[in-house]
Amino acid sequence: MTALERPDGTASGPHPTPAAGTRLDRWLGSYAERTHGMRASEIRALFAVANRPEVVSLAGGMPYLEGLPLDVIGDLAQRVVATRGTTALQYGSGQGDETLREQILEVMRLEGIEAHPDDVVVTTGSQQALDLVTRLFVDPGDVVVAEAPSYVGALGVFRAYQADVVHVPLDADGLIPEALETTLADLARQGRRVKLLYTVPNFHNPAGVTLSAERRPRILEIAARYGVLVLEDNPYGLLGFDREPLPAMRSMSDEGVIYLGSFSKTFAPGYRVGWAVAPHAVREKLVLASESAILSPSNASQLAISAYLATCDWKGQVKAFRELYRERRDAMVGALSEHLPDASWTVPDGGFYTWVRLPDGLDAKAMLPRAVTARVAYVPGTAFYFDGQGSDHMRLSFCFPTPERIREGVRRLAGVVSAESELVSLFGTGGAAARGDVQSPGPDLA
Amino acid sequence: MPHDPVPATPRVVVLAGGLSHERDVSLRSGRRVAEALRSAGVDVSVHDVDADLVPALAETRPDLVWPLLHGASGEDGSVRDVLELLDVPSLGTGPRASRVAWSKPIAKTTVTRAGIATPEFVTLPQSLFRELGAGRVMDAVVAKLGLPLVVKPSRGGSALGVTLVRSAEELPGAMVACFAYGDTALIERAVEGVEVAVGVVELDGTPVALPAVEVVTDGPYDYDARYNPGRTEYFAPARLPDDLAARAAETAVAAHQVLGLRHLSRTDLIIDADGQPWFLEVNVAPGMTETSLFPQGAEAGGHHLPTLYRRLVEAGLSDR
Numbered sequence: 196m197t198a199l200e201r202p203d204g205t206a207s208g209p210h211p212t213p214a215a216g217t218r219l220d221r222w223l224g225s226y227a228e229r230t231h232g233m234r235a236s237e238i239r240a241l242f243a244v245a246n247r248p249e250v251v252s253l254a255g256g257m258p259y260l261e262g263l264p265l266d267v268i269g270d271l272a273q274r275v276v277a278t279r280g281t282t283a284l285q286y287g288s289g290q291g292d293e294t295l296r297e298q299i300l301e302v303m304r305l306e307g308i309e310a311h312p313d314d315v316v317v318t319t320g321s322q323q324a325l326d327l328v329t330r331l332f333v334d335p336g337d338v339v340v341a342e343a344p345s346y347v348g349a350l351g352v353f354r355a356y357q358a359d360v361v362h363v364p365l366d367a368d369g370l371i372p373e374a375l376e377t378t379l380a381d382l383a384r385q386g387r388r389v390k391l392l393y394t395v396p397n398f399h400n401p402a403g404v405t406l407s408a409e410r411r412p413r414i415l416e417i418a419a420r421y422g423v424l425v426l427e428d429n430p431y432g433l434l435g436f437d438r439e440p441l442p443a444m445r446s447m448s449d450e451g452v453i454y455l456g457s458f459s460k461t462f463a464p465g466y467r468v469g470w471a472v473a474p475h476a477v478r479e480k481l482v483l484a485s486e487s488a489i490l491s492p493s494n495a496s497q498l499a500i501s502a503y504l505a506t507c508d509w510k511g512q513v514k515a516f517r518e519l520y521r522e523r524r525d526a527m528v529g530a531l532s533e534h535l536p537d538a539s540w541t542v543p544d545g546g547f548y549t550w551v552r553l554p555d556g557l558d559a560k561a562m563l564p565r566a567v568t569a570r571v572a573y574v575p576g577t578a579f580y581f582d583g584q585g586s587d588h589m590r591l592s593f594c595f596p597t598p599e600r601i602r603e604g605v606r607r608l609a610g611v612v613s614a615e616s617e618l619v620s621l622f623g624t625g626g627a628a629a630r631g632d633v634q635s636p637g638p639d640l641a
Numbered sequence: 642m643p644h645d646p647v648p649a650t651p652r653v654v655v656l657a658g659g660l661s662h663e664r665d666v667s668l669r670s671g672r673r674v675a676e677a678l679r680s681a682g683v684d685v686s687v688h689d690v691d692a693d694l695v696p697a698l699a700e701t702r703p704d705l706v707w708p709l710l711h712g713a714s715g716e717d718g719s720v721r722d723v724l725e726l727l728d729v730p731s732l733g734t735g736p737r738a739s740r741v742a743w744s745k746p747i748a749k750t751t752v753t754r755a756g757i758a759t760p761e762f763v764t765l766p767q768s769l770f771r772e773l774g775a776g777r778v779m780d781a782v783v784a785k786l787g788l789p790l791v792v793k794p795s796r797g798g799s800a801l802g803v804t805l806v807r808s809a810e811e812l813p814g815a816m817v818a819c820f821a822y823g824d825t826a827l828i829e830r831a832v833e834g835v836e837v838a839v840g841v842v843e844l845d846g847t848p849v850a851l852p853a854v855e856v857v858t859d860g861p862y863d864y865d866a867r868y869n870p871g872r873t874e875y876f877a878p879a880r881l882p883d884d885l886a887a888r889a890a891e892t893a894v895a896a897h898q899v900l901g902l903r904h905l906s907r908t909d910l911i912i913d914a915d916g917q918p919w920f921l922e923v924n925v926a927p928g929m930t931e932t933s934l935f936p937q938g939a940e941a942g943g944h945h946l947p948t949l950y951r952r953l954v955e956a957g958l959s960d961r
Contacts, residue, residue, distance in 0.1 A: 216857065217877075219932050220870035234872075237801065237864040243665035247691075250660075564662055564802065564821040618767065618820055621775045622813035 229335075229357050238575065241563055245572035251604030253591040254572040256400065256547055258460055262519050263512065268463075271502045272495075279498060287494035289486035291317020291470065295501040299470055302504075303456060306432050307446035314472050316481045317492045321430060321457040321469030325352050327484045328426060328453055328471065332390045333358045338382055340423065341393040342370050344550070344579030344588070346400045349393055349428065353581070358390075360581035367541070369406030370394055372413040379421040391426045392418050396444060398431040398546025401579050401590035405544065408441050415448050430457040430469075433513050435545035436521035450474045458500055460547070461513050466496040520547065526598035527591060530605035535612060540591075547594035550576075552587055554616055558625040559589040562615045571607040586625075647958045650684050654703040656720065658689035661712030662822065663799050666868070670929035671709045673936075674950055681947035683954060690720060698729050705957050706731040709926055711798050716926050717743040732957035734925040738901035742925050745795050745827050748900060752920050755899035757892055759920040760911075761786055762829035764795055767820050775813070782828055783809050789831040792816060794823040798924060800863045805831060829921075834913040836862060837879045838934035839893035840927065841906045844952050848897045850890035851938035853910075855879035870932055877941035885916050892918045904956055907935045 245252045275283050290296070296312040303310065318324040325348070333339065335357035341349065343362030353360050361382065363374050375392070382389050394414070396406035406414070418425050427444045445454035457469035473481055485492075503509060524542075527549055531540050537554040551573075553559060559575035566572060576588030593601055619625055655678070657671020658664055671687050678685045686703075688694055690710060698706070706729050714720050718739035724731045734742065742748050746764040753759060763782060770778050782790070792815040793803040802822035804815035819826045840851035855876035858866045866872045879886065893908040900906075900923060907927035911919045927935040939949050 215876075216874040218871050218874050223871045234865060234869040240665040240799075240864065240868075241662060243668065244660060244662065247660060247664075561818055561821055567662060568822075570660075615821070617771075618817050621767075621770055622817050623775075624813045625817060 229355055232354060238560065238563065238578075241567050242572065244567050250567070250570045250572055251596055251600050251607060252572045253593070253596065253601070253604050253608070254574050255595055256460075256592055257595045258464065258516070258547075259519060259595055260463060260465075262516060263463065264507070267507060268499075268503060271506065272499045275495070275498045275502055283495045283498045285494060287491040287497065289491050290482045291315065291492055292494065292497040292501060295468075295497045295504075296470075298501060298504045299456065302433075303443070303445075303454075303472070306429070306440045307442035308454065308472070309446070310449075310472050314475070314478060316471045316473065316478055316485060317497060318469050318471060318485060319489060319492050320459055320464070320467045321428065321455040321471070322348055322352075323485070323488070324455045324469055324471040324481075325349055325426075325428070326355075327481050327488065328391070328455075328473075329353060329356045329358065330484055331477070331480050332424065334388075336388075338387045338389040339391045339393055340375070340378060340382075340389055341581075342395070342399065342402070344401055344576065344585055345393065345581075346395055346428065347574070347578045350579070350581055353393075359387075361389075362580060362582070362584070365399070365402060365404060367404055368410055369396060369399065369404050370410065370414055372410055372417060375414060376417050379417065379423065383421060389421065389423050392423050393426045393428065394444075395428045395431075397429055397441065398434060398543055398548075400431070400546070401548050401574070401576075402550045403541040403543030403546060403548050404550075405435075405441065411442070411444050412447055415444055415451055419448070419451050425452045426455070427452050428455045430455075430460045431546035432456075433461050434517055434520060434547075436517055436524060437544050445472060453477060461516065462500065462503065462509070466493075466500055468492065468496050468500050517545075520545075520594060523593040523596070523598055523601060524549070526601045527593040527605065530602045531591075534605050534609035537616075538612070547592050549591050549593065551589050551591055553589065554612065555587075556619045556625055557612065557615055558586045560586060561625055562611060565615055566608065566611045569607045569611045571604045571611065573608070647955050648704060650682060651704045651954055651958055652684045652701070653678060653686075653954055654698065654701070654706045655685055655687045656690055656694075656706060656708040656710055656715070657687055658691075659710045659712070659715045659720075660690070661710070661715060662797065662801050663711035666799055666928055666930060667709055667711045667715065669931070670711070670926075670933065673931065674707065674709055674929050677947040677950050678954065681951035683951055690714065695723070695727065698724075698727055703729065705954055705961075707954070707957070708733060709929060711926055711928065712796075716798070716924070717796065730957065730961040732953060733904045734902045734906070738903070739925050742900050742902060742906075742923050743796055745793070745922050748923055749920065752896050752899055752923075755895045757895055757899075757920045758917055760791075760829040760832050762827055764825060764827050766825045768824075770816070775816070779809070779812050779816070783812065786828065786830045790815075790828055791831045792819050792826055792828050794819050795825040795827045797822055799867060799928075800861070803861075803863065805861055832911045832913055832919045834911040834919070835879065835881065837881070837889055837910050837912060838938065839889055839908050839910060840935040840938040841893050841897040841902070841908065842939070842949070842953065843897075843904050844956050846956075848894050848902075850893045851935070851944075852878035852941040853881065853886060853889045853893075854934045854938045854941065855881070856934070867928075868930070868932055873932075875934075875937055877937045881912065885912055885918075888912075888916065889918050892920065896920060896923055903960070904953055905935070907938075 296315040333356045339358045342365045445452045454472040540551040573589040576585030655671045655675045657667045675685045718736035721736040749759040790806040802819045806815045836856045837853040839853045857874040896908045907924045909921040
């Protein structure tokens with residue numbers, strides 16, 4: 196390439212000739228088909244403002260890390276490197292550190308899961324486990340059945356592997372078994388290949404609801420009957436406000452479920468440590484797939500978490516988080532009752548999120564610029580669907596802002612809703628919503 | 642008080658970010674310019690517009706501030722007011738002219754004084770629709786301006802809140818989308834033609850146009866088309882015959898002058914089938930991202946970007 200040639204190959208210089216057009220991407224013709232949908236969107240750009248302290252962000256799913264004993268955790272990390280540095284900073288096992296895998300069994304026992312350390316595969320956050328499982332099972336055009344709505348980060352993975360996501364409705368007790376049965380029967384009649392049932396049974400993201408104990412075996416039975424593997428994604432299970440955790444679906448079926456767990460919400464997402472528990476043969480392939488993707492999960496992170504679990508009162512910490520988030524849930528629900536009486540919302544008994552239905556005629560995505568101007572942010576409901584549904588909903592998270600900031604955020608939101616309602620009634624229609632959506636969320640939106 | 646002569650290694654603060662809807666674009670513009678200036682031997686730091694800014698400027702006393710803020714306080718002149726208050730020299734258009742350029746209707750009205758054509762338009766605040774009845778006002782707009790129309794917020798960039806309206810039925814939705822970004826709408830007759838952007842630089846006191854950059858999209862030149870390489874095809878220089886290219890350049894320079902702009906600007910024009918350039922809007926802080934039009938025009942004009950940006954800094958320092 197000469198000095199005057201631009202990276203895209205077109206000429207540039209003091210005597211320009213009428214150039215051929217450029218699309219500013221020399222490799223445009225080279226991308227894989229699955230890459231075509233990946234693009235920066237207007238909505239994503241609006242979230243750039245949401246990170247500023249002036250904005251009350253009810254958008255992000257970030258745990259409140261100030262609640263952690265950071266000095267103690269810092270000492271532990273320092274000690275891990277000082278005493279076990281040649282292990283911590285070295286490549287590790289593709290399946291994950293064995294001691295940590297044993298400790299993970301102890302964590303999962305709280306939800307009734309009995310497993311062997313060999314059944315556990317440590318991953319870089321459970322997001323990587325989602326990616327690996329999808330990579331193992333989903334060919335382009337295969338169907339993944341998921342709740343309506345569903346976690347935006349999972350939809351991004353399914354989209355990347357060119358799956359077709361079919362949503363099944365949920366209600367206050369989680370995924371509706373009858374609706375699942377109907378959907379799977381329809382898909383079978385159409386000859387569609389359904390590979391996975393993706394579900395977040397506890398304190399659902401974004402809906403805030405929990406799959407009832409009574410429905411869990413029924414969902415498993417239906418999935419088994421149709422030959423569909425259940426992908427149980429459970430980052431929030433230990434964060435219930437009012438009661439002990441329900442038994443995980445994995446505790447009822449060793450062979451029909453891949454279980455995903457995470458330290459991101461109960462401890463610290465910065466370490467990026469999650470795990471999968473899978474039937475024997477699947478687990479073997481998961482390890483191979485993970486090795487091809489990342490060689491091994493971070494030893495430094497695993498050893499730091501292992502030391503934390505071994506030496507700190509982590510159960511006490513989880514309890515403290517539960518109380519902290521319950522107070523914030525109460526602040527959120529109280530503020531919604533006070534300021535947004537024309538909306539409706541779920542009252543979660545754990546986790547990070549409430550799912551709000553806007554007054555009639557409002558479009559959460561079209562309204563977002565107004566909200567950002569008013570210094571409050573949320574995630575529009577359409578992010579949580581594969582097919583453009585959800586425009587009348589938004590996800591509000593109460594995990595990160597203090598109760599006082601939550602109340603202030605909802606107060607601002609009420610002003611936004613009121614102004615938007617007036618506009619919509621004035622023009623008799625919702626807005627032509629911003630194009631694009633949160634296809635791949637920024638990490639802090641997960 | 643006269644300032645020192647231009648230092649060999651000027652200390653420049655690039656302002657990027659801010660709280661506008663275009664924060665993300667501004668951050669990207671700021672990083673690009675800072676990187677280019679560094680490679681041209683300028684001592685540059687990037688600062689957000691936040692509570693730390695005023696004390697930081699007071700403490701470091703940079704030779705020059707380059708505001709690369711898009712939208713709201715960055716382009717409406719208010720940040721430049723503060724810089725003047727602090728007696729910190731800045732690159733680009735001063736606060737008063739920024740305020741005029743920032744308001745699309747006022748800028749359009751002003752350029753007509755220089756004989757520049759701009760599509761017929763109306764500026765309507767949301768309150769007016771409420772007072773007079775939205776249906777009646779929209780009917781009057783369509784009767785007067787015809788179709789298609791472009792609806793856009795009277796202030797703001799990156800095509801946020803902008804909709805091309807082809808039928809009267811689409812107008813209400815476009816109005817709602819527009820008012821989500823601001824309380825006043827500019828509705829103008831859509832002109833069909835070649836869409837070009839013309840950068841203007843003032844390196845030695847005389848504004849000079851950069852080659853026009855032609856924008857061809859498979860749909861509206863919206864946010865998605867602007868910031869995702871691939872959806873838009875750019876021709877730099879634009880595929881215009883020499884006389885039309887010269888006319889576009891003259892129009893951009895005339896707009897720069899009549900609006901009282903300084904150092905750099907970018908004027909967006911449509912050239913219709915008769916070769917008439919129509920002024921759409923002007924930017925006092927044009928985008929400087931990887932896909933932005935001003936840098937493409939500069940490169941098409943044979944400029945090496947780091948050198949050009951350094952020369953702009955030097956022009957700013959000379960004008961202190």
